[in-house]
Amino acid sequence: MLGTQAAFVKFSEVQKTYDGETLVVKNLNLDIAQGEFLTMLGPSGSGKTTTLMMLAGFEMPTQGWILLEGRAIETTPPHKRNIGMVFQNYALFPHMTVEENLAFPLKVRKLGRAEIEIKIRRALDMVRLGTYAKRRPAQLSGGQQQRVALARALVFDPKLVLMDEPLGALDKQLREQMQLEIKHIHEDLGVTVIYVTHDQSEALTMSDRIAVFNDGVIQQLATPAELYERPQNAFVAQFIGENNQLTGKVIAMDGGVCTVDVPGLGNVQALPINVEGVDRPTTLSLRPERVKLNPVPGSYSNIVSAHVKELIYLGDHVRIRASVAQQDDFVVKLPNSEGVAQVGPGELIRLGWKTEDCRALDRL
Amino acid sequence: MATMAAQITGSADRVPLRLKLQRVERRRKLKAFLLVLPLLLFILTTFVLPIGRMIFNAVHEDTLLRLMPRTMSELRGWDGKDLPDEGVYAALAADLKQSWADKTAAEIGKRMNYELPGTRSKVTSSARKVSTLSTDTYKDALIEIDPLWARHEVWSLLKRGSSAYTAYYLLRSVDLQYGPDSQIVASPPENAIFRHIFLLTLGISISVTFATLVLGFPVAYLLASLPAKYSNLLMIMVVLPFWTSVLVRTTAWVVLLQQHGLVNEALMALHILSQPAELIFNRVGTIVAMTHIQLPFTLLPIYSVMKTISPTYVRAARSLGAGPFYAFWKIYFPQTLPGMAAGCLLTFILCLGYYITPALVGGPQDQMVSYFVAHYTNEELNWGMASALGAILLTATLILYYVFNKLVGTDRMKLG
Ligand SMILES: Nc1ncnc2c1ncn2[C@@H]1O[C@H](COP(=O)(O)OP(=O)(O)OP(=O)(O)O)[C@@H](O)[C@H]1O
Ligand SMILES: [Mg+2]
Numbered sequence: 001m002l003g004t005q006a007a008f009v010k011f012s013e014v015q016k017t018y019d020g021e022t023l024v025v026k027n028l029n030l031d032i033a034q035g036e037f038l039t040m041l042g043p044s045g046s047g048k049t050t051t052l053m054m055l056a057g058f059e060m061p062t063q064g065w066i067l068l069e070g071r072a073i074e075t076t077p078p079h080k081r082n083i084g085m086v087f088q089n090y091a092l093f094p095h096m097t098v099e100e101n102l103a104f105p106l107k108v109r110k111l112g113r114a115e116i117e118i119k120i121r122r123a124l125d126m127v128r129l130g131t132y133a134k135r136r137p138a139q140l141s142g143g144q145q146q147r148v149a150l151a152r153a154l155v156f157d158p159k160l161v162l163m164d165e166p167l168g169a170l171d172k173q174l175r176e177q178m179q180l181e182i183k184h185i186h187e188d189l190g191v192t193v194i195y196v197t198h199d200q201s202e203a204l205t206m207s208d209r210i211a212v213f214n215d216g217v218i219q220q221l222a223t224p225a226e227l228y229e230r231p232q233n234a235f236v237a238q239f240i241g242e243n244n245q246l247t248g249k250v251i252a253m254d255g256g257v258c259t260v261d262v263p264g265l266g267n268v269q270a271l272p273i274n275v276e277g278v279d280r281p282t283t284l285s286l287r288p289e290r291v292k293l294n295p296v297p298g299s300y301s302n303i304v305s306a307h308v309k310e311l312i313y314l315g316d317h318v319r320i321r322a323s324v325a326q327q328d329d330f331v332v333k334l335p336n337s338e339g340v341a342q343v344g345p346g347e348l349i350r351l352g353w354k355t356e357d358c359r360a361l362d363r364l
Numbered sequence: 365m366a367t368m369a370a371q372i373t374g375s376a377d378r379v380p381l382r383l384k385l386q387r388v389e390r391r392r393k394l395k396a397f398l399l400v401l402p403l404l405l406f407i408l409t410t411f412v413l414p415i416g417r418m419i420f421n422a423v424h425e426d427t428l429l430r431l432m433p434r435t436m437s438e439l440r441g442w443d444g445k446d447l448p449d450e451g452v453y454a455a456l457a458a459d460l461k462q463s464w465a466d467k468t469a470a471e472i473g474k475r476m477n478y479e480l481p482g483t484r485s486k487v488t489s490s491a492r493k494v495s496t497l498s499t500d501t502y503k504d505a506l507i508e509i510d511p512l513w514a515r516h517e518v519w520s521l522l523k524r525g526s527s528a529y530t531a532y533y534l535l536r537s538v539d540l541q542y543g544p545d546s547q548i549v550a551s552p553p554e555n556a557i558f559r560h561i562f563l564l565t566l567g568i569s570i571s572v573t574f575a576t577l578v579l580g581f582p583v584a585y586l587l588a589s590l591p592a593k594y595s596n597l598l599m600i601m602v603v604l605p606f607w608t609s610v611l612v613r614t615t616a617w618v619v620l621l622q623q624h625g626l627v628n629e630a631l632m633a634l635h636i637l638s639q640p641a642e643l644i645f646n647r648v649g650t651i652v653a654m655t656h657i658q659l660p661f662t663l664l665p666i667y668s669v670m671k672t673i674s675p676t677y678v679r680a681a682r683s684l685g686a687g688p689f690y691a692f693w694k695i696y697f698p699q700t701l702p703g704m705a706a707g708c709l710l711t712f713i714l715c716l717g718y719y720i721t722p723a724l725v726g727g728p729q730d731q732m733v734s735y736f737v738a739h740y741t742n743e744e745l746n747w748g749m750a751s752a753l754g755a756i757l758l759t760a761t762l763i764l765y766y767v768f769n770k771l772v773g774t775d776r777m778k779l780g
Binding site for chain 2: 105153
């Protein structure tokens with residue numbers, strides 16, 4: 001997707017410190033293509049908002065460059081950057097009606113009255129709030145305010161829209177509905193969206209690509225599927241989706257496969273993704289749904305025995321919490337096919353998984 | 365069928381339920397009432413009662429009714445056209461005799477003197493002379509003693525005195541008075557000072573309010589946007605004047621602004637002035653000193669409102685394309701209005717009642733209503749006038765508050 005054309009937004013070796021002691025953003029390199037939906041995902045305090053604020057012009061990078069359409073933007077003041085922004089707390093102007101809020105960026109741009117009317121109408125229809133034009137923000141529900149904030153960030157047709165945890169305050173159902181709405185608006189308008197969240201399922205459903213932040217560093221930048229299927233390090237594996245972790249030591253590397261000695265479990269075959277070499281510690285990452293219950297002996301490269309601790313029945317699937325290698329939190333997720341529900345706590349079972357599904361990553 | 369049954373039991377339950385709620389509510393209300401009771405009593409005895417009493421004083425006046433009961437009751441039948449007849453004069457003579465014996469003649473004289481200047485001594489001397497008089501034709505005899513008693517306006521005044529209530533003080537406070545036939549006329553120029561005083565009070569209060577707003581707004585903004593370690597220091601400097609007495613601060617201004625005070629000396633040393641400017645004991649001194657005292661009252665409500673305005677609003681405005689000044693003016697400033705309204709109202713109302721500062725640093729032309737209230741209370745012992753001025757000031761304040769409230773709305777005002 002990238003590479004052929006020049007990046008629409010480019011962060012180049014960007015660093016940021018507030019206090020002159022700790023780097024909140026460390027050496028950020030990130031290219032974003034035009035029309036892309038890129039999500040910054042990461043735990044609290046990982047520097048996502050700071051990155052967004054540097055792009056919007058409210059914070060200055062301590063070092064490095066930010067390019068927008070190939071031009072450095074450091075010298076452009078925030079109001080000339082033409083970047084739409086949805087703030088975490090909406091930031092709707094409380095003393096203005098919905099209509100006036102939407103008219104604000106248009107009036108600043110000195111558009112004609114008729115044109116403003118048309119654009120407001122279109123924006124309100126887009127977020128399906130046509131009848132709320134005369135209300136004040138305080139008279140709207142959280143979700144409605146959210147949609148107004150979205151409409152306001154889009155009404156002046158910016159090429160780039162930044163959204164900082166815009167759905168953080170909404171309940172689950174509304175959040176899922178809004179996720180789809182934002183996604184559809186993005187597809188319809190073709191704007192470039194940089195989206196910040198710390199909700200991984202939100203990131204997975206909406207994004208073209210996800211940049212996983214931790215501690216001021218992008219841990220991995222990839223499509224949602226790639227990120228889930230092929231995490232590059234233990235942090236990403238742990239942060240995205242459910243994950244079983246086993247720690248051990250690499251004892252042999254042979255072509256595309258490594259053998260890891262996991263205490264209490266013996267040797268495990270895994271893919272060496274991010275290991276330092278033989279005799280070095282590693283974390284094995286294994287998705288719960290890739291584990292098979294009581295496999296035919298020999299059909300899987302890794303088969304271990306385990307004690308069932310707990311069985312959670314969830315209708316379409318069943319989760320088994322088992323004790324593997326002295327760890328009690330090994331989770332297996334199985335489709336609710338016959339025989340599964342017969343397993344009871346305390347029973348001894350066998351679990352098997354393929355080498356390809358078990359990734360040897362860096363030590364956490 | 366089932367829903368019907370539910371409805372019936374529902375309606376049967378409703379009454380006891382409401383009663384139950386009422387009982388609970390009553391107990392809760394009683395508790396709340398007991399909590400505010402001490403304050404309520406305090407306010408009632410120290411605020412509501414004295415003010416009620418003061419307003420009553422402004423219209424209640426029974427000196428004549430009390431000290432000249434016979435005349436007053438005789439006068440009820442007087443048609444107010446010609447001079448009263450013999451019976452009234454006889455009653456007057458009897459009252460004057462009595463007052464001479466009771467040593468209350470001076471009080472009558474003082475009361476009549478309010479409305480008819482120059483009558484005081486005439487009344488007392490008449491009383492002295494009447495005390496030894498015995499005749500059948502009191503009318504001629506009294507007019508003989510003093511032509512005062514042949515003046516129609518004197519009788520109009522006495523007739524008005526037969527009511528325990530008078531509008532005289534209130535009329536005087538707005539430069540009106542009773543004419544010879546009890547009609548309302550404008551006060552003569554030497555008495556017509558109060559409209560001017562009220563306008564002056566209003567003018568000074570508005571000037572001071574405006575000055576505190578202009579000076580205080582930027583400081584409040586700075587306070588609200590500085591990092592805590594600087595803003596704390598600045599805040600201490602802002603409220604420091606609160607911790608010194610008004611008297612000390614006012615006299616400090618005398619030191620600074622007097623003829624050879626710091627300010628004049630400095631300006632002259634810098635050759636900005638060639639001779640000392642009149643900075644004190646005039647309007648300038650009054651407004652400067654009052655502004656200084658009132659500044660925190662305007663500033664603090666503005667500050668507390670600004671503190672609650674999230675910086676993301678201005679950021680949002682900037683991201684939507686507004687320049688720094690436009691974002692401030694259209695987004696930040698309107699949100700500070702509740703604080704400005706509260707601060708200005710507070711300062712304005714406090715200014716209306718200023719007494720000590722204009723008295724110390726103002727000239728004779730800068731004395732506000734309160735000065736005259738004090739003057740009538742302490743020096744002239746004319747409580748009626750003092751009360752009337754106070755009552756009119758109170759009413760004007762309430763009206764201004766009402767108008768202000770209509771324009772801004774209390775729900776949009778925030779004190780902190
Ligand atoms: N204005 C500031 N001054 C000083 N430090 C700041 C400032 N803003 C953020 N920080 C610090 O920078 C770090 C990163 O903050 P940032 O707001 O970018 O995190 P985030 O990834 O957006 O987190 P969250 O998910 O909680 O919003 C945090 O440790 C925070 O304490
Ligand atoms: Mg954030």
